[in-house]
Amino acid sequence: MPASALSRRERFALTVRGEETDRPPVWIMRQAGRYMPQYMALRERYSFRELCLDPEASAAAALLPPELLGVDILIIFNDILIPLEEMGLRVEFPGGGPEIMDPPRDEAALGRFRAVAFEDPPVAASIRLLRERTADEYPVLGFAGSPFTLLGYAVEGKMSRNAHEVRRLMLEQPELAHEMLRRLTDTVVSYLVAQAGAGGAAGVQIFESLGHILPAWEYGEFATVYTREVVRRFRAACPDTPVIVYSRGAAACLETMESTGADVLGVDWQLPLAEARRRTTRPLQGNLDPMVMLAPDAVEDAFGRMLEGFDWRRGWIANLGHGITPQASVESARRFVQCVRKLTGE
Amino acid sequence: MPASALSRRERFALTVRGEETDRPPVWIMRQAGRYMPQYMALRERYSFRELCLDPEASAAAALLPPELLGVDILIIFNDILIPLEEMGLRVEFPGGGPEIMDPPRDEAALGRFRAVAFEDPPVAASIRLLRERTADEYPVLGFAGSPFTLLGYAVEGKMSRNAHEVRRLMLEQPELAHEMLRRLTDTVVSYLVAQAGAGGAAGVQIFESLGHILPAWEYGEFATVYTREVVRRFRAACPDTPVIVYSRGAAACLETMESTGADVLGVDWQLPLAEARRRTTRPLQGNLDPMVMLAPDAVEDAFGRMLEGFDWRRGWIANLGHGITPQASVESARRFVQCVRKLTGE
Numbered sequence: 001m002p003a004s005a006l007s008r009r010e011r012f013a014l015t016v017r018g019e020e021t022d023r024p025p026v027w028i029m030r031q032a033g034r035y036m037p038q039y040m041a042l043r044e045r046y047s048f049r050e051l052c053l054d055p056e057a058s059a060a061a062a063l064l065p066p067e068l069l070g071v072d073i074l075i076i077f078n079d080i081l082i083p084l085e086e087m088g089l090r091v092e093f094p095g096g097g098p099e100i101m102d103p104p105r106d107e108a109a110l111g112r113f114r115a116v117a118f119e120d121p122p123v124a125a126s127i128r129l130l131r132e133r134t135a136d137e138y139p140v141l142g143f144a145g146s147p148f149t150l151l152g153y154a155v156e157g158k159m160s161r162n163a164h165e166v167r168r169l170m171l172e173q174p175e176l177a178h179e180m181l182r183r184l185t186d187t188v189v190s191y192l193v194a195q196a197g198a199g200g201a202a203g204v205q206i207f208e209s210l211g212h213i214l215p216a217w218e219y220g221e222f223a224t225v226y227t228r229e230v231v232r233r234f235r236a237a238c239p240d241t242p243v244i245v246y247s248r249g250a251a252a253c254l255e256t257m258e259s260t261g262a263d264v265l266g267v268d269w270q271l272p273l274a275e276a277r278r279r280t281t282r283p284l285q286g287n288l289d290p291m292v293m294l295a296p297d298a299v300e301d302a303f304g305r306m307l308e309g310f311d312w313r314r315g316w317i318a319n320l321g322h323g324i325t326p327q328a329s330v331e332s333a334r335r336f337v338q339c340v341r342k343l344t345g346e
Numbered sequence: 347m348p349a350s351a352l353s354r355r356e357r358f359a360l361t362v363r364g365e366e367t368d369r370p371p372v373w374i375m376r377q378a379g380r381y382m383p384q385y386m387a388l389r390e391r392y393s394f395r396e397l398c399l400d401p402e403a404s405a406a407a408a409l410l411p412p413e414l415l416g417v418d419i420l421i422i423f424n425d426i427l428i429p430l431e432e433m434g435l436r437v438e439f440p441g442g443g444p445e446i447m448d449p450p451r452d453e454a455a456l457g458r459f460r461a462v463a464f465e466d467p468p469v470a471a472s473i474r475l476l477r478e479r480t481a482d483e484y485p486v487l488g489f490a491g492s493p494f495t496l497l498g499y500a501v502e503g504k505m506s507r508n509a510h511e512v513r514r515l516m517l518e519q520p521e522l523a524h525e526m527l528r529r530l531t532d533t534v535v536s537y538l539v540a541q542a543g544a545g546g547a548a549g550v551q552i553f554e555s556l557g558h559i560l561p562a563w564e565y566g567e568f569a570t571v572y573t574r575e576v577v578r579r580f581r582a583a584c585p586d587t588p589v590i591v592y593s594r595g596a597a598a599c600l601e602t603m604e605s606t607g608a609d610v611l612g613v614d615w616q617l618p619l620a621e622a623r624r625r626t627t628r629p630l631q632g633n634l635d636p637m638v639m640l641a642p643d644a645v646e647d648a649f650g651r652m653l654e655g656f657d658w659r660r661g662w663i664a665n666l667g668h669g670i671t672p673q674a675s676v677e678s679a680r681r682f683v684q685c686v687r688k689l690t691g692e
Contacts, residue, residue: 171641251598295517
């Protein structure tokens with residue numbers, strides 16, 4: 001592999017500004033996860049909570065993908081529900097996904113749903129350790145769930161396909177939903193600022209992972225308005241740290257996502273990148289179908305299809321269109337990274 | 347309620363041609379279902395399979411919504427997986443949704459995945475009985491799953507959120523997937539022609555219910571191409587019977603849906619109707635958020651939001667953006683129908 005003219009940090013910084021680079025930076029949402037035998041080995045030594053909260057354990061997980069896949073961007077190992085614990089909810093992590101044991105669904109529950117101001121949370125220490133371990137070779141991303149996404153998980157308790165409970169709350173007690181969203185907004189801003197400020201993250205990603213369950217007008221009023229506020233306040237505190245907003249259902253709401261002021265828009269697998277580019281001037285992130293990670297031999301073709309009619313030379317962070325699933329193979333992930341490298345003959 | 351100038355059948359016929367009517371026709375996807383106490387009472391007397399296959403039982407279920415809600419369109423009571431049984435699979439209906447006991451996932455399974463030619467299946471007899479019982483006052487819709495949707499259910503066995511098994515089959519054995527889709531296409535054409543021909547259905551709906559799980563290019567190659575073939579061959583056999591194609595994920599693929607040649611495009615709750623109208627000249631169906639059915643007092647406001655900037659006077663069949671769920675209330679469904687009536691002061 002020939003030496004590249006740009007460092008990984010420079011490549012990331014140019015890309016998020018929409019400028020041309022030697023090649024697109026590449027990472028994978030949920031890149032350290034259950035699909036990796038090496039991650040499962042770590043899980044033998046540490047509980048999921050330790051992987052989120054113990055800087056040593058967290059850094060060990062976050063360092064697997066660059067070593068095994070050759071990605072260009074590190075993302076801290078954490079779970080979007082961790083801040084909900086700090087707000088007062090009881091979160092448990094039994095094997096197959098987190099669960100809120102006491103989902104807040106009425107006014108009385110606001111007592112265990114307090115806005116939290118973070119100064120130097122464990123995740124910031126994890127980011128510092130990660131930067132130290134890699135001598136700042138990689139841009140390290142921090143992240144948080146969007147206020148609406150966190151509301152969904154909090155109220156639902158255990159995520160169901162239709163998310164009935166949060167929708168019922170929004171319909172029957174909209175003022176309560178908005179109060180919870182305001183508290184989540186304060187919490188998320190503080191959490192992201194700590195990751196960028198105290199932690200020194202090179203960028204942050206906000207996961208609007210439940211955007212697709214809402215009609216467009218509700219997406220605007222219950223999701224976008226708060227994500228926009230997060231971006232605005234985060235930027236005031238950390239003006240030089242770029243923000244990526246990822247949304248499920250981007251095809252129906254790309255323009256609304258753009259109105260959040262995000263530097264980069266992360267889109268899911270359904271919307272063609274070429275069409276996304278026609279609809280926004282913002283740099284994009286995504287969007288290989290995560291299911292392609294089931295079949296290594298299908299990666300190259302699907303990668304080519306994804307890029308049809310799309311100028312990948314500027315303003316594109318290569319990624320999947322959603323988190324990689326436990327059924328994926330490490331070999332597929334590796335081939336995806338190689339496809340990005342091969343774009344410029346590396 | 348003042349007498350209307352148009353019969354329900356005339357109103358439907360004008361609407362699907364995009365012509366102006368006195369008011370939009372209204373129905374609800376899965377309008378006879380578990381949310382209705384009266385349906386649950388029927389389920390005490392009949393098994394789910396009997397409701398699908400016994401004309402008396404099926405008609406009794408299908409007649410609940412006009413009586414209880416005042417909808418304008420009847421849809422036969424059936425399940426999209428019934429034709430898979432005829433093709434050779436073992437389908438069971440334990441309480442919470444159907445399950446394929448022997449999902450076909452390799453060449454060898456093609457023996458139990460044979461194209462079926464229907465002449466006068468039970469569903470056609472049910473449609474005749476339904477028309478007879480209502481003296482042809484209502485347009486009666488027949489329906490079928492799209493070839494891709496049926497492939498998804500068949501291969502998955504039990505539908506999961508990510509539909510890994512069908513995606514794996516498509517990626518690893520695309521030729522097998524296409525052969526199965528061809529057999530499904532033959533079966534679906536024949537099933538729909540029987541419903542319109544022998545049964546006398548006034549229209550048919552094709553459910554592309556898994557469209558949202560595919561990237562746009564795969565939607566074209568694995569879903570649309572077969573749905574287009576179904577529409578083409580159905581139209582050749584039944585030139586006067588309109589076809590509605592409903593798709594999840596319509597925001598990303600409305601133009602592709604249009605290319606099927608469907609008379610009416612059914613869109614999910616995410617895409618604003620006004621935007622859909624800008625993108626296609628075809629009559630539309632949909633798309634109230636089904637979650638609104640959880641909260642009767644929220645129906646009127648949500649209904650108004652749905653129609654913002656949308657000319658509902660022509661080419662619109664009022665409906666939800668997806669099937670009504672068991673958690674819905676009959677009162678909400680009733681109010682939705684009333685909202686449509688009130689549009690023209692009825």
